[in-house]
Amino acid sequence: MDLEKDWPKRQVFHFDFSGISTAKDLSAYINIRISEYEEVYGRKEMYMPLKDRMYDLMQRAYDKTGQQVAVLVDEYDAPLQHTLFIQNEQEALKDVYRDFFPCFKTGRHLLKCLFLTGIMKFTQLSLFSVLNTVVNLSFNKKYATVCGITRNELLQEFDAELDALADEKEISKAEAIAQMEAMYDGYHFHWKGEGVFNPYSVINALSDGDIMNYWISTGGNQMLSSMLQRFGSKEADYEGICIDRLSLEESDANATNVILFLYQAGYLTIKDFDGDVYTLGFPNREVRQALYSIVLPNALAKSEEDVSNCTTRIKTALNKADIETVMENLRAIVAGTPYSQDNSQKALEERFVFILKHILYLCKCELEEERHVAKGRIDLVAHHPKCILVMEMKMDSNGGLAAADEQMTDRHYVNAYMAEKKPVFAVSIEFSSEQRGITSYKINRCN
Numbered sequence: 001m002d003l004e005k006d007w008p009k010r011q012v013f014h015f016d017f018s019g020i021s022t023a024k025d026l027s028a029y030i031n032i033r034i035s036e037y038e039e040v041y042g043r044k045e046m047y048m049p050l051k052d053r054m055y056d057l058m059q060r061a062y063d064k065t066g067q068q069v070a071v072l073v074d075e076y077d078a079p080l081q082h083t084l085f086i087q088n089e090q091e092a093l094k095d096v097y098r099d100f101f102p103c104f105k106t107g108r109h110l111l112k113c114l115f116l117t118g119i120m121k122f123t124q125l126s127l128f129s130v131l132n133t134v135v136n137l138s139f140n141k142k143y144a145t146v147c148g149i150t151r152n153e154l155l156q157e158f159d160a161e162l163d164a165l166a167d168e169k170e171i172s173k174a175e176a177i178a179q180m181e182a183m184y185d186g187y188h189f190h191w192k193g194e195g196v197f198n199p200y201s202v203i204n205a206l207s208d209g210d211i212m213n214y215w216i217s218t219g220g221n222q223m224l225s226s227m228l229q230r231f232g233s234k235e236a237d238y239e240g241i242c243i244d245r246l247s248l249e250e251s252d253a254n255a256t257n258v259i260l261f262l263y264q265a266g267y268l269t270i271k272d273f274d275g276d277v278y279t280l281g282f283p284n285r286e287v288r289q290a291l292y293s294i295v296l297p298n299a300l301a302k303s304e305e306d307v308s309n310c311t312t313r314i315k316t317a318l319n320k321a322d323i324e325t326v327m328e329n330l331r332a333i334v335a336g337t338p339y340s341q342d343n344s345q346k347a348l349e350e351r352f353v354f355i356l357k358h359i360l361y362l363c364k365c366e367l368e369e370e371r372h373v374a375k376g377r378i379d380l381v382a383h384h385p386k387c388i389l390v391m392e393m394k395m396d397s398n399g400g401l402a403a404a405d406e407q408m409t410d411r412h413y414v415n416a417y418m419a420e421k422k423p424v425f426a427v428s429i430e431f432s433s434e435q436r437g438i439t440s441y442k443i444n445r446c447n
Contacts, residue, residue: 010067010112013037013057018075021082023092030100037061050096055103058110068112071104077118077253084253120253120264139249141190148187148196154180161206168209179211186283187266191273201286215290224265224294237354238268238291241280248278267291292358299355301338307359315363321387321423327441330356335437345433349395352431352438353379356391365389375411387422390414390446393429401430401440414446423447 015033020026027050034053041060048056061069083089104114114134121136137143155162155177166176184201201214241259251260262268263280267287272279282288297304310333317325334355357367360382368381382389390413394404405428408414417424424446432439 008067009065011061011065011069012072013061013069014072014074016074017078020079022079022089023096026079026093027096030096050099051103054100055107055110058103058107062110068110070112071114073114073116075118076116077120077122080122080253081120119266120261122252139190141193144188144190144193145196147189147199149199149202150194150196151181151185154197154202158202158206165206165209165211169211176211180205182284183211183213183286184284186269188270188283191270191278198284198286213286213289215286216293224261224267224291238262239281240271241268242277243280245273245276245278248280262291289362292362296355296358296362299337299351300333301336302333307333311359311362314359318363318365318384319386321425323387323389323425323427323443326389327427327429327438327443330359331438331441333359335435337436345395345397348433349393349398349431353393356380356393356429357382360389371416373411373413373416376407376413378413381417385422388417388420388424389427390417390424391427391429393431396430396432396434396439401428401442404428404430405442418447420447 013033015030017026017029020029030050031053034050034057037057038053041057041064043053044056044060058069058071079093080090083093104111116134137146149157162173162176162180165180166173169176171179180197180202184197184205185195187196187198189196198215204214205211238259243259243263247260248263251257253261253264259268259280267282267290268280269283270278271281282291293304293307296302297307300307310329313329314326317323317329334352337352337355357369357380360380361367363384365382365384368378368383371378371381378390379393380389380391382391390408392404392408392413394400394407399406408426408428414424414426426444426446428442429438430440431437
């Protein structure tokens with residue numbers, strides 16, 4: 001903005017590919033949009049190839065206004081996303097892209113700027129080879145905050161709205177800001193760049209006067225679910241994932257690289273960088289909840305509705321500190337968990353712990369894993385606003401419930417939490433590899 005001095009009025013040609021999923025629809029849409037602009041500027045010939053029509057349109061606009069034109073293509077990658085697993089449709093779409101985009105290179109003298117938005121790279125289209133002047137801003141520190149809201153912007157521009165949010169939720173303003181940070185902040189588009197909040201979620205939260213999960217309504221969940229079913233690990237935590245720099249910065253989206261897809265789709269963000277390797281992780285609670293609402297049905301071989309209903313019952317029980325009902329619902333949802341490739345005792349126990357912790361996370365618990373205390377390490381501690389669960393878990397082949405309860409008692413795991421004002425429960429759990437679930441548990445109220 002600061003670089004522009006004259007601000008001349010120029011023609012902007014705007015295309016929006018969102019919601020398009022077939023080559024036929026994409027071709028029809030582009031032709032309709034060009035026809036709308038041709039009503040203003042005219043057309044050289046009745047029957048012209050797509051690339052020639054767009055070139056002719058830019059030339060006519062330039063001749064009439066005396067100004068180079070701007071072209072904006074919003075969500076250029078949406079049709080390719082929708083057809084990621086449909087090879088024939090992908091090929092047909094690529095043909096449409098190759099017909100449309102080359103005119104922006106041959107007509108570059110007519111262009112002031114060409115701006116493409118999207119979440120994924122598809123350089124195999126030859127799009128970026130025919131448009132070799134296009135610059136990818138995705139990892140440019142200069143633009144790291146352009147698509148989000150910084151903390152300073154939130155505090156300065158939304159001060160009155162934050163006051164209203166705090167009043168609506170009957171909490172302090174500082175607490176409202178802290179909850180907003182935990183839920184919506186944490187995106188980094190450069191490892192040295194400032195973090196940003198998700199603008200869509202921030203605006204909705206301030207408008208509604210509530211801090212909810214808005215990410216789940218932004219789309220893309222069905223494609224992610226299909227990808228995870230085909231290529232994703234059912235036990236993957238996706239936190240602290242390492243990926244080579246070239247792979248992250250240069251690789252195209254594809255139907256098999258789950259980590260690359262999760263980064264480009266915004267489920268993972270940059271946490272650290274050592275010069276050759278990026279470390280990725282969840283940006284915030286909202287995204288992690290959204291992802292595991294998709295991951296858990298796959299891991300459990302249950303429907304999304306079943307998992308959602310179960311988590312709703314657990315949330316209600318946690319609000320009442322009714323841990324017996326919490327455990328009965330956990331037993332029900334974990335029952336019949338599918339076998340995985342690695343059925344060793346350690347792998348099975350880790351898998352059950354993985355499932356339990358993410359169900360509790362979806363139920364708004366803050367989690368501590370493998371917490372070190374004086375005499376050992378606690379498997380899992382779940383902090384809920386109404387109670388604390390200190391959990392020790394054993395496979396039946398590794399001593400089961402008796403061993404878990406003995407370890408909980410002998411090593412005084414609950415002592416670290418006895419000063420808490422809310423109820424503290426020691427929960428010992430036995431898993432069975434044969435029954436593929438929770439076979440027994442013991443609950444003790446400790447304060």
